[in-house]
Amino acid sequence: MVGIRDIAKKAEVSISTVSYALNNSPRVSEATRKRIQTIAQEMNYIPNMAGQNLRKQKTDIIAVYLSSYQGTFYSELLEGMNTKANELGFDLIVCSGKRAHLFLPQRLIDGILVIDMTYTDEELLKYADLKYPIVVLDRKLEHDNVKTVLLDNRTGSQAAVKDLIKKDVDKIYIISGPQKNYDSIERTKAAVEVAESEKIPYEIIVGNFDETSGYEAGSKIEIESWKKYGVFALNDEMALGIYNYMYENDIDIINQLIISGFDKNKVMQYLNPPIKSVYYSKYEWGAKAVTVLNDLIKEKETEDELIATYYGTN
Amino acid sequence: MVGIRDIAKKAEVSISTVSYALNNSPRVSEATRKRIQTIAQEMNYIPNMAGQNLRKQKTDIIAVYLSSYQGTFYSELLEGMNTKANELGFDLIVCSGKRAHLFLPQRLIDGILVIDMTYTDEELLKYADLKYPIVVLDRKLEHDNVKTVLLDNRTGSQAAVKDLIKKDVDKIYIISGPQKNYDSIERTKAAVEVAESEKIPYEIIVGNFDETSGYEAGSKIEIESWKKYGVFALNDEMALGIYNYMYENDIDIINQLIISGFDKNKVMQYLNPPIKSVYYSKYEWGAKAVTVLNDLIKEKETEDELIATYYGTN
DNA sequence: TCATACATGCGAAACGTTTCTATTGCAAGC
DNA sequence: GCTTGCAATAGAAACGTTTCGCATGTATGA
Incomplete structure (x- = not known):
């Protein structure tokens, strides 16, 4: 050496x-x-980084904490984060699981991006108290040292429900995610508002964002043949589950029941018929989150951010 | 502090x-x-890790180098790696892009898992000469300090081609990946062997493992209506591209042309008809790779490994 | 000619640990 | 009672950098 x-x-x-x-x-x-x-x-x-880190008391590394590597969901998000991080002079590392959670207090990294509900609010706030720079993407947190970069769940959800109504559905089913999940709560709220203001009957079925729960939700939808139904699944995994259930039970997914999803997974467009979904730039989301984190680390003034969403097949 | x-x-x-x-x-x-x-x-x-690292001259962190976060492909692999790494007392971090490549010589990490063709053989061998523990999953490398954990591309490919032949196809198209790609070469070789020994005409079309190249490959397949074709795409992305091309051009994907893929992406089963694919446990692959890397780091005797593959819709 | 300023370089401390070697005190053995 | 041995603790060096304060030498201005 x-x-x-x-x-x-x-x-x-x-x-x-x-x-x-x-x-x-x-x-x-x-x-x-x-x-x-x-x-x-x-x-x-x-x-030698160990030497540098020790002396400089910083590492120029930031980390994303994910609850799991599962799902195609993260790819684009990570690309966005990585590109922006490099642009700003950071290395980005991706960590999953509880072990990595010491990296921050151990000063191996300069800041974290959290999109992992297995970290509790209390935990994160504790770190925030210690002045560790934190950006969260999966919840709203009130703290001077924590910034949020969230999706504009409202606009997309509203558009999705309006679209279903335009297709003359008689009733709307809203398939929600986990009860305390921020995105789920926001999406539900926005969807309910539209349904109520348009005076369309609606019903909420609680799922948990995975495909199985969508399938189960599908089985809970009571279908009367002379009516037309709209189903707004609050993410695509569940939309897929519902799709499967309906497909297996020979429900006409065009004329009898229309499914809308959220996230615009690639799979959706290969379904037959394809399923519309609320979409947004995961890339931009990731990049913005890193920008905010950078501001936090460099102690610049910075604001919470909202990422726009759209609705359609595009 | x-x-x-x-x-x-x-x-x-x-x-x-x-x-x-x-x-x-x-x-x-x-x-x-x-x-x-x-x-x-x-x-x-x-x-404080910096202090510990400096003194101990190790970090108990290993890294995976990916060429990109793109694609659902990696999720399961990473889960396998992460679980096994934690089991063995390591933290796993995931890095993408050229910046991270200094982590190893900078002694931020104790070893790397490479599945990223943007790193050249020479580069990796240079590190190997310096005794950095390296395990590669995407190529065969001859060096005392480098171990390989590869897929058994042979068995799966042979099974796929045999299956096509069993369906009475008159000709087989093999859609390969990038020319120097190890997996592509191996899969092609195995496929060709079967076709030749069974005396079925075959043709190789060179793709590059992405969906577009599959689509283009599809357009190069000349279809005569009285014949039946088998297409063995050497990964699922390309299989998807071919599927799309055939779908758009109204080719009967059951009776006129049969597609087989490789990797068993989730999407495949949602296609109509679903596409068979060579599969293997990515989880096991990742876990095995980490095990070998651990042996290398701890300077235990260790062997190259081969991960079994299977063929079907399962 | 002398004080001042500045460019250039050096020495040493510091970052937070681990671990080798040395010291102390006490109990056991004769 | 005096050595020996061992358990428990302390001291200090080391890991590889960065950076503060200081020293030297040369050029500048009056």
């Missing part, structure tokens, strides 16, 4: 000079800077 | 004693160990 010392020896200067040279500090002359840098190159010097 | 020093002061012992106590060393008495540990608890002490 060649270190800064070895370079100093070879270049016959002090280690501090080497450090300054390698960091392009104006405290060394142009000449020695160049000289040292080429020597470092020749010796294949690579700085 | 409460550190080991603060605890020492409070407990009125030396910092070395604190360190021993916190690490459950037998060098301190049971009594003081307990005493110090409760004090540490009370003070909310969390060890």
